[in-house]
Amino acid sequence: DVKVTQSSRYLVKRTGEKVFLECVQDMDHENMFWYRQDPGLGLRLIYFSYDVKMKEKGDIPEGYSVSREKKERFSLILESASTNQTSMYLCASSLRGGGIQETQYFGPGTRLLVL
Amino acid sequence: DAKTTQPTSMDCAEGRAANLPCNHSTISGNEYVYWYRQIHSQGPQYIIHGLKNNETNEMASLIITEDRKSSTLILPHATLRDTAVYYCIVRARGNQGGKLIFGQGTELSVKP
Numbered sequence A: 001d002v003k004v005t006q007s008s009r010y011l012v013k014r015t016g017e018k019v020f021l022e023c024v025q026d027m028d029h030e031n032m033f034w035y036r037q038d039p040g041l042g043l044r045l046i047y048f049s050y051d052v053k054m055k056e057k058g059d060i061p062e063g064y065s066v067s068r069e070k071k072e073r074f075s076l077i078l079e080s081a082s083t084n085q086t087s088m089y090l091c092a093s094s095l096r097g098g099g100i101q102e103t104q105y106f107g108p109g110t111r112l113l114v115l
Numbered sequence B: 001d002a003k004t005t006q007p008t009s010m011d012c013a014e015g016r017a018a019n020l021p022c023n024h025s026t027i028s029g030n031e032y033v034y035w036y037r038q039i040h041s042q043g044p045q046y047i048i049h050g051l052k053n054n055e056t057n058e059m060a061s062l063i064i065t066e067d068r069k070s071s072t073l074i075l076p077h078a079t080l081r082d083t084a085v086y087y088c089i090v091r092a093r094g095n096q097g098g099k100l101i102f103g104q105g106t107e108l109s110v111k112p
Helices: none
Strands: A004-006 A010-013 A019-025 A031-038 A042-049 A064-070 A073-078 A087-094 A110-114 B009-013 B018-023 B031-038 B045-050 B061-064 B070-075 B084-092 B106-111
Touching: A004 A087, A010 A019, A019 A031, A019 A087, A019 A110, A031 A064, A031 A073, A042 A064, A042 A073, A073 A087, B009 B018, B018 B031, B018 B084, B018 B106, B031 B061, B045 B061, B045 B070, B070 B084
Parallel strands: A010 A110, B009 B106
Antiparallel strands: A004 A019, A019 A073, A031 A042, A031 A087, A064 A073, A087 A110, B018 B070, B031 B045, B031 B084, B061 B070, B084 B106
């Protein structure tokens, strides 16, 4: 089974803090994604990566950065947390290529509260 | 990616089949139908996908109409643990870095 894990299920941080969210997948997937999910807004793509050290901006990259030093690990960084970044953060991964490989598999999510 | 329309909510009795419909009338030839579900406070879970043939796996069956304008996800024997929001997504293959666009989904409540 594909397994995507996220470092924390719940996180409380203060405004201005630097926040690291980590995601690890154990299926040798090339593609990894970070989304945030907010009520009424659905999932929104923040960043994705299709290879080690490669990254692409999604729809809402402002206020975030990412790091992919190893294939299995994709980190989301909130440089200076703000209250409007309170959200559920979801990591996903998929294989590169056609067929079923493009299916995205999600982690359990991290619910972040910024005070 | 084509837009989908799903009922907002549905109820199903435990042990009965749950049939969740999805309309995707603007689907194009290279777009697949995916189904995910999200149990409260958890990440989305992949269920099944298909192009034009009916598909079945250990979780569910997917029935796609001949004109591909609609589909139905079938959970053959729903349990209380199947209570979740079910999302129907239409997406082209080869969209490597493409995001998944989740609509509002159908909130399925399985009742004892």
